[in-house]
Amino acid sequence: MGFFEKIGREVEQFKQTAQESAEENASYRCRTCESRFNIYDEECPDCGANNVVPMNTEE
Numbered sequence: 001m002g003f004f005e006k007i008g009r010e011v012e013q014f015k016q017t018a019q020e021s022a023e024e025n026a027s028y029r030c031r032t033c034e035s036r037f038n039i040y041d042e043e044c045p046d047c048g049a050n051n052v053v054p055m056n057t058e059e
């Protein structure tokens with residue numbers, strides 16, 4: 001494996017890990033598309049639905 005290939009792979013791994021931990025820490029989710037967010041913005045940034053609820057609120 002070439003040097004730059006190795007670096008590229010590590011960067012990719014880091015991005016994935018960062019994304020996963022962001023999702024773990026998410027406090028809100030969209031009930032329409034199941035996307036998760038750290039901030040409450042009324043509308044889902046992913047699908048635009050006005051259906052974002054706090055994670056710790058069960059149905």
Ligand SMILES: [Zn+2]
Nearest residue numbers: 030033044047
């Ligand atoms: Zn959504």
